[in-house]
Amino acid sequence: MKIKTLKFSLYLLALVTVFVSCEPDDGPTTSFQEEDRGEQQEKDRDSLLNYLNTHYYNSAFFESGTNHKYTDIVITELEDGEDVPAGNTLLINAVETHTTVFLDFDYEYYILRINQGEGGSPKFPDAVRMRYEGSSLEDGDVFDSRATPTDISLVGNGFSTFGTIKGWQLVIPEFNAAMDFDIDNNGNVNYNNFGLGVMFLPSGLAYFSGITTGSAYDNLIFKFELLQYEQADHDLDLIPSYLEDLDGDLDVNNDDTDEDGFPNYIDFDDDNDDVSTLDELFPKTYVVDTNEGDEEPVLASNEFETERSDDSGIITIHTLTMIDTDGNGVPDYLDENVSINYNEDDNE
Numbered sequence: 001m002k003i004k005t006l007k008f009s010l011y012l013l014a015l016v017t018v019f020v021s022c023e024p025d026d027g028p029t030t031s032f033q034e035e036d037r038g039e040q041q042e043k044d045r046d047s048l049l050n051y052l053n054t055h056y057y058n059s060a061f062f063e064s065g066t067n068h069k070y071t072d073i074v075i076t077e078l079e080d081g082e083d084v085p086a087g088n089t090l091l092i093n094a095v096e097t098h099t100t101v102f103l104d105f106d107y108e109y110y111i112l113r114i115n116q117g118e119g120g121s122p123k124f125p126d127a128v129r130m131r132y133e134g135s136s137l138e139d140g141d142v143f144d145s146r147a148t149p150t151d152i153s154l155v156g157n158g159f160s161t162f163g164t165i166k167g168w169q170l171v172i173p174e175f176n177a178a179m180d181f182d183i184d185n186n187g188n189v190n191y192n193n194f195g196l197g198v199m200f201l202p203s204g205l206a207y208f209s210g211i212t213t214g215s216a217y218d219n220l221i222f223k224f225e226l227l228q229y230e231q232a233d234h235d236l237d238l239i240p241s242y243l244e245d246l247d248g249d250l251d252v253n254n255d256d257t258d259e260d261g262f263p264n265y266i267d268f269d270d271d272n273d274d275v276s277t278l279d280e281l282f283p284k285t286y287v288v289d290t291n292e293g294d295e296e297p298v299l300a301s302n303e304f305e306t307e308r309s310d311d312s313g314i315i316t317i318h319t320l321t322m323i324d325t326d327g328n329g330v331p332d333y334l335d336e337n338v339s340i341n342y343n344e345d346d347n348e
Helices: 037-055 059-063 165-174
Strands: 055-057 074-076 097-100 105-115 127-135 142-153 181-184 189-192 195-201 220-230 282-291 303-311 314-321
Touching: 037 055, 037 195, 097 220, 105 165, 165 195, 165 220, 181 195, 189 220
Parallel strands: none
Antiparallel strands: 055 074, 097 105, 105 195, 127 142, 127 220, 181 189, 195 220, 282 314, 303 314
16 A cells, blocks of 8 residues: 655654753762864864765765665775775765854865665754664764654654754755655654765864763764654644744754743743733635636735645635734734734624
């Protein structure tokens, strides 16, 4: 049986991910001087580039066949005086170089894109289903792996889960999930045409001075498969969490309109005007009869879809619009001076 939809149910507020912050123990402490992030990044960049210039992968293997796994990716060190064997490619000639600013420092990281995938693509705060293997660039030791599909929240809920390292939030949205999946007679799920790649991360986009991998300032390699994703709405106000990143810096934790200590993405009333965020969004329903040649509406720039259904060619689309009643450039749900409840009967 082939199932076209890739939606799956994740309980974002209860999900325990593999990339959690470690609480300090209560034992004796010793003085620790953390490295300067800028200086450490220079060292990490040199280490990463040296690795990429001295290692190759089995590129020809992926030129035929489909649905290759992360375990099919073989990275090998080039011996002194050795030429890259036929059917392989030196990593430095295959990776993409990306840059970002994180914690006020410039970072460089690298992506080996083996298969883009043909499904949708997640945003940085979304939930994903993946298989992967993480290893240390320095010694090659595998410190974490998931051979069976695992659900992960790229950004945690701010209370009980803490999301993934920054590198994942940057790299995973660069890929697409599976096109679809099959369920065989034994109940096994087989994903088709999913995102497959490798990320090479400096310690500053990983655990930095933490010792989650066994040592501090570890540069990391993750081989991964992006199988599915689900758009996250952490506070259930129907605004996707990625849209609550108001300043566009790919960090939802520093957007707190009412400065109440709860970032907008986990705040039920973003402007603290006693009208919930959901009630300050204008709801609208479109009915599109494709049997009559109707076309779907073009949504306004401040309007987004929340739900749709298709009943024999009749599509029902529900949307919400961020209204700016007083025209001051601030939508009502972020404006403490506007308290209109669009779900009350007299506003319908």
